[in-house]
Amino acid sequence: MSHYDLIVIGSGPAGRAAAIQAGKLKRKVLVIDRRDRLGGVSVHTGTIPSKTLRETVLNLSGWRERSFYGRSYRVKDEIKADDLKARLHMTLDHEVDVLEHQFNRNHVETLNGFAKFIGPKEVEVATEAGETTVLTADNFLIATGTKTYRPDNVPFNGTNILDSDEFLDMAKIPRSLVVVGAGVIGVEYATMFSALDIQVTLIEPRDSFLDFIDKRLIEDFTHQIRENGVDLRLGSAIEKIEEHDDMVEVTLENGRHVRAEMLLFAAGRMGATERLNLKAVGLETDHRGRVAVDRKSYQTDVPHIYAAGDVIGHPSLASTSVQQGRVAACHALETPTLPESPWFPYGIYSVPEISTCGMSEEELQERGIAYEVGVARFRETSRGHIMGLEHGMLKMLLSLKTRRLLGVQIVGEGATELIHIAQAVMNLKGTVDYFVENTFNYPTLAEAYRVAGLDAFNRMPIPDEFKVKKEERAKEKKATQKRLKAEGKS
Numbered sequence: 494m495s496h497y498d499l500i501v502i503g504s505g506p507a508g509r510a511a512a513i514q515a516g517k518l519k520r521k522v523l524v525i526d527r528r529d530r531l532g533g534v535s536v537h538t539g540t541i542p543s544k545t546l547r548e549t550v551l552n553l554s555g556w557r558e559r560s561f562y563g564r565s566y567r568v569k570d571e572i573k574a575d576d577l578k579a580r581l582h583m584t585l586d587h588e589v590d591v592l593e594h595q596f597n598r599n600h601v602e603t604l605n606g607f608a609k610f611i612g613p614k615e616v617e618v619a620t621e622a623g624e625t626t627v628l629t630a631d632n633f634l635i636a637t638g639t640k641t642y643r644p645d646n647v648p649f650n651g652t653n654i655l656d657s658d659e660f661l662d663m664a665k666i667p668r669s670l671v672v673v674g675a676g677v678i679g680v681e682y683a684t685m686f687s688a689l690d691i692q693v694t695l696i697e698p699r700d701s702f703l704d705f706i707d708k709r710l711i712e713d714f715t716h717q718i719r720e721n722g723v724d725l726r727l728g729s730a731i732e733k734i735e736e737h738d739d740m741v742e743v744t745l746e747n748g749r750h751v752r753a754e755m756l757l758f759a760a761g762r763m764g765a766t767e768r769l770n771l772k773a774v775g776l777e778t779d780h781r782g783r784v785a786v787d788r789k790s791y792q793t794d795v796p797h798i799y800a801a802g803d804v805i806g807h808p809s810l811a812s813t814s815v816q817q818g819r820v821a822a823c824h825a826l827e828t829p830t831l832p833e834s835p836w837f838p839y840g841i842y843s844v845p846e847i848s849t850c851g852m853s854e855e856e857l858q859e860r861g862i863a864y865e866v867g868v869a870r871f872r873e874t875s876r877g878h879i880m881g882l883e884h885g886m887l888k889m890l891l892s893l894k895t896r897r898l899l900g901v902q903i904v905g906e907g908a909t910e911l912i913h914i915a916q917a918v919m920n921l922k923g924t925v926d927y928f929v930e931n932t933f934n935y936p937t938l939a940e941a942y943r944v945a946g947l948d949a950f951n952r953m954p955i956p957d958e959f960k961v962k963k964e965e966r967a968k969e970k971k972a973t974q975k976r977l978k979a980e981g982k983s
């Protein structure tokens with residue numbers, strides 16, 4: 494029987510990072526995955542395919558060029574499902590190749606099959622062919638991710654009533670689409686499909702959506718997506734979903750009906766833990782199949798069993814999963830590592846993008862922190878104007894007491910890239926003065942930081958040390974003038 498320092502269950506972002514970290518520490522590590530190809534949900538049905546699809550849609554539809562050539566502009570007249578899938582397969586193959594190379598270089602062993610615990614330090618792995626192997630380890634990492642939430646009253650059929658894992662495999666692009674659930678997945682797919690000019694209805698039972706985003710940005714975002722053709726229906730609980738004559742009909746509790754060729758059900762995901770037999774090691778999950786961990790070490794209640802990534806719940810981002818996996822492996826293998834920074838960005842790859850880092854205005858109010866707001870609209874920057882960006886804004890929140898940057902929220906083109914300026918400034922404890930004193934490339938969208946910084950700066954009290962600086966500068970200037978005069982240079 495083979496014995497390992499660390500057995501990782503799942504090869505998504507958390508499992509991958511943990512295994513590579515263990516390999517780099519020259520430990521014996523094995524990754525078990527139920528799929529015959531590595532990468533997990535992130536590579537096969539989640540992050541990578543949805544972002545690839547978005548990029549493909551924006552390119553083939555000529556979306557980005559429409560600000561120049563008008564709303565009816567198209568690069569390709571008829572876009573087919575195969576056009577979208579071709580790019581998906583290329584990207585996916587490349588991602589799997591990179592991952593296999595990384596594992597090989599770091600001597601990470603892999604095994605294809607379903608793992609379940611049969612003892613505190615023992616797992617049994619069953620292959621598709623029905624063979625089983627028993628393996629032991631000193632440490633385990635559960636990085637099994639999530640699976641789609643599929644309630645019994647939704648008649649999923651694999652053709653036109655689909656969950657978000659099946660959606661990418663659609664046989665043809667529908668002329669109309671109804672998306673249920675305005676969470677991150679629902680909003681991303683609804684907005685990217687509206688860029689294909691198909692009729693999209695987005696249904697959400699609650700009166701609001703994406704509640705972790707600043708309200709003002711959500712207002713701006715809602716306006717933009719409605720203008721782009723998304724029929725957003727908030728406060729619309731669903732009574733039933735039926736299929737009639739190849740059309741899907743959704744009956745809402747308010748008595749209204751929505752008909753479309755296809756329905757995507759995106760009302761959340763569940764921890765993929767039901768086949769792990771966690772009872773055998775004394776672990777339990779919550780109602781959504783998620784495992785509780787200590788958020789500093791990623792240890793579960795059983796000290797040699799760790800869990801990281803989407804399976805532990807919020808924030809369920811590929812980016813944070815990578816960090817969690819690395820920290821968990823270091824902790825399990827007793828290797829010192831720096832803790833994760835609390836300032837990490839969220840990126841929603843909708844059309845337009847949304848990205849945030851740090852606290853929102855609502856959070857600051859709840860905590861009673863005095864703050865100032867700086868706002869910049871992309872169209873106020875020369876680059877935004879050149880690019881024809883009518884929309885897009887950046888909102889910055891600053892502490893009135895320390896002048897430090899506390900949060901940035903961006904909606905618009907490039908938001909997921911631009912947010913990293915905020916992340917760096919916040920992690921380096923930067924203040925509003927960073928944006929005012931430094932020169933930005935011109936013209937750029939990044940200049941929106943400077944515009945927002947100046948907007949807030951001009952309303953913020955000037956600190957005493959600035960006044961001293963001003964006097965010092967005046968003295969320095971006088972001294973220089975005196976020296977130059979003495980040298981006969983002025």
Ligand SMILES: NC(=O)c1ccc[n+]([C@@H]2O[C@H](COP(=O)([O-])OP(=O)(O)OC[C@H]3O[C@@H](n4cnc5c(N)ncnc54)[C@H](O)[C@@H]3O)[C@@H](O)[C@H]2O)c1
Binds near residue numbers: 674703761808840841
């Ligand atoms: N870009 C990214 O970072 C990214 C992308 C995709 C997914 N994710 C993560 O994946 C996870 C899953 O995403 P998600 O969008 O499926 O879930 P979610 O929990 O974010 O959103 C689900 C939405 O569906 C609604 N809903 C719940 N039950 C419903 C029902 N019965 N009928 C209709 N609507 C219902 C909820 O009110 C909510 O708005 C999230 O944690 C998300 O953050 C992140």
